[in-house]
Amino acid sequence: MVYVTMTDRCMSGWGPARDKINKLIFECADYEEAQIVAANAEARSDQMYVNICERRPWYSPARYFAQVKTKEEYPTWYKAGAF
DSSP: OOEEEEEEEETTTTTGTTTTEEEEEEEEESHHHHHHHHHHHHTTTTTEEEEESSSOOOOOOOTTTEEOOOOOTTGGGTTTTTO
């Protein structure tokens, strides 16, 4: 399993992420899939600090609202050139 992490600027600071930084964690089957998700995130102006990592990241709930996303939930993110 490989993970792509990013900060969602649009959703940070309100709703469930009130007074917190909204972090998205996308689970990927392999590095190639992670590169596709990362490229899609980089193509969006509302996503920043995009990283690929081999270990599942942990973010302090005191400062971050972290959400784990999957291919089943967000299939468009896993399609090359989707954004």
